[in-house]
Amino acid sequence: MTQGKKIFEVPLYAYKRAPDQDAAQPVHRPVVVVGAGPVGLTAAIDLALQDVPVVVLDDNDKVSFGSRAICFAKRPLEIFDRLGAVGPMVEKGVTWNTGKVFFKTRKVYEFNLLPEAGHKHPAFINLQQYYLEKYLVDRLRALEAEGRPIELRGRNRVEAVGSHEDHVHLEISTPEGPYELTCDWLIACDGANSPIRRMIGEDFVGRVFEDNFLIADVVMEADFPTERWFWFDPPFNPGQSALLHKQPDNVWRIDLQLGWDIDREREKRPENVIPRLKAMLGEDAKFELEWVSIYTFQCRRMERFRHGRVIFAGDSAHQVSPFGARGANSGVQDTDNLVWKLKLVIDGLAPERLLDSYDWERVYAADENILNSTRSTEFITPKSETSRLFRDAVLDLAASHEFARPLVNSGRLSTPSVYDDSPLNGPDAEGLPARTRPGAPACDAPTAKGWLLERLGNRFCLLGIGVEVPDTLDVDGVRAEGITLGADEAPELRARYLGDAARAVYLIRPDQHVAARWTGFDEKAAQAAILRATAKG
Template sequence: MRQLYPYARCPDQAAGTVAHHPAVVIGGGPIGLALALDLGLQGVPTLVLDDDEGAGEGSRAICFSKRTLEICDRLGCGDAMVDKGVVWNLGKVYHGADKVFDFNLLPEGGHRRPAFINLQQPYFETYLVARIREAIAEGAPIEIRGRNRVEGLEVRDDGAGLTVATPDGPYALSADWVLACDGARSPTRKALGLGFEGKVFRDSFLIADVKMTADFPTERRFWFEPPFREAGDSALLHKQPDDIWRIDFQIGWDVDREAELRPERIRARIDQMLPGADYELVWTSIYTFQCRRMQSFRHGRVLFVGDSAHQVSPFGARGANGGMQDADNLGWKLAMVMQGAAPETLIDSYDDERIFATDENIRHSTRSTDFITPKSDISRVFRDAVLHLSRRHDFARPFVNSGRLSAPAIYDGSPLNSPDALPQGPAGARPGAPCPDAPLKGGYLLDHLRGGFVLLALGQTAPEGTGLATLSLPDPGDDLRTRYMGDHDRALYLLRPDQHVAARWATATADDITAALDRATGRAAA
């Protein structure tokens, strides 16, 4: 383990009264740390309570998407992630020994970040903690307490009371808001007696992180019915930093997990896949596919974020990336509510938007799982037919599903969206969509969208009197025109703090913009 925030006594433990904190995050994993950083950068006093003292071991989450990297850029730690990570855009799919096809996840230029990086979760957490320390030095009101385990939670109308266990005994806290980021086994969820409904798929997968020097290309490689079949029914290979390679083997449901985790058994599988390779076992684990979620992510002043709220199968990299988008969605809303700039009902839109996104992720994840691990004879016949046809026929390749890779949700139908007033505008920048990046002179568009709401004026001057930060580009470049204007010679966008589109027009008045802003902050319905 990397000890990032070792236990130390705090003044709250010796206080004669119950200490109060505006926002308490339970869990110091990537989602809890990102959310605490986001809130702290907005001036919200935030306390993180973690039952350990830092990052764990092993790859666990490794594939971090372009959208996650853009969120990390906004928080100020994206460069560190990309500099350490293994950058990739290309994936290859094999059936047996034959390559079926390959795909490029970022075929167009003009984006600051790649489609994905591979970076072990402990590094991801380490860079978040480093950025939190920088933010604290700059005045951000964030605190992390290691070996502070929440053992009791009393939900109240105006917040919650918490009992916290430490090596020196328990103490009590109160909070206005509690943010449960404590993982798929969420003790918070269990303590409140809340359900976690969905499907557990009857199959098992072995993860092996191995250290070796190899000249394999930097790409995602997936095998259906691999030629090293005795090693598993499917296999996945990813390169990580520090000459660590992540291998996933499909090993079936009725297996002896203890036996499968013995080093000699794992080595036998790897030796079949990589005959003659010189490697060292670094970390191993077994997991099953699960697609589940809570019925609601909000329970009064307790909000569930990341794996505590939902869980999907690892193929597709939708777990940590979906959780980062949860934090991105919630951070600005909670800050506005706590600072009196928006009504508390704005928090309900977190539930609306992220349940919509979660259901989309679960659908994709379930379809991937059904394709990778067919559970009926007819499903296997279909899967195998698609794979055979895909070797020679382009039409069949879209049906091959080795894990549809994570993409950010477009919040179509969100109550925060204004009606689209840019007729036939680019679909990728419609209300609810995350802002497509594009190059500007000396940088990129998303570099300018790291504060609050922003008004983006393309081919025109923004109307005065809105009180909003404005980015005016009278002569947009080709990428901006393609991604934001389409066939229009001008466009005006209202962009949310999480870099999603709230509204767009060909032209608009200050009153139009104010009305859209009120809707996007929940004030119109208050």
């Protein structure tokens, strides 16, 4: 009986025997993705859309148990849009932009992520990870039905990895016994405890934070507003912190800091969880526990994300504290960065060293995420008397003094990294707006024919604003498609791409990051920038 069961309790991609299991010799695949979480599914969909055959292996057959990641930021939504998967996410998700911070019993600070006008997607939505995964699996199935080269194999567990000069060898176990595969490239999206990482003998070093958090998703009819509420030292959880955040279906995320010296098994039992929640929500609150977990966290990353033909993405490569929603959001940006590079390498249009720029750019992003998440953690869970003293002083002052509010850190929410100094960046032109400089993600804006980002992506684009660019520009097998826009199509377009300049030409990568820009079109310069952005310059 599946009625009344949660989506994460029902197999979504049940085990099915694949012909590869009956082959006399290991079948060779161009790309294998390990892990069908948000990151692995995103990678696979992106590859299939570019007609790169891909097999996804997952040791499970269900979407993520419990909610886990809940906040999805604008940049990942833009990526899911590029992959044709964003519709149901934004429709189902809860859009929010107000956050309130409380210290003890009073509100000390309120922020508004008020989305700037002129973007297709909101700053943030809240959506249970299981829904996000479900929508990605739906998208994968739709591509499969269209005949795209994509397969998802449930209950296929990788038991051994052999990393060779020209291929990767995999031993896989299934409910019907083992089989082997070889592939050109392996993308490991198998999470923070990545078995693949362990199998290739790589370390995962970083900083452990000695603290426990009780995370509970409760179903309740409540009239709390759709806001992120964060408490420091509230009466219902003295000396610790708490978070309340809304998800779809009347599910509320509650996060309670518990401290280090606790009995984790005991704290997880409903008879201990419920009184804690009642202290927070009120004795009469009617709620049902959907999912309870206790977690500790670490901020750490692998030294390199590319190990020959094995490439790590998402939590397998880097891990952060949950404050700031920088886990799943950054993992999706990893594959966004990786897939177009891998496609060019597979097609023989770029040298393998293009993949080293994945390492450069995403290690840079991981360091930025780790820095932000570490700082938030230090603020939220002060580990010395002095750090608590300053934290409380900031909170005391924040209520009445504006200057202290930017110091309040209950999580710096995920924003995309700007790859300043990336080896792929070409020239910049003086006088153009800083936010769209080389390395930055292209900023969305309305155009006469729809959203700008809908017109970019999946390929190199040469964007002429107030200056005509050719329909196509080829160099050494790589093509950029020209898009010519008027300088006055929309004030947002002008503000974000021209500033005070009359015209500009942008080279935009397939992952919608700016590669180079000029204040006029010069064919030779544009070709040189394409060569540079594909590691050939």
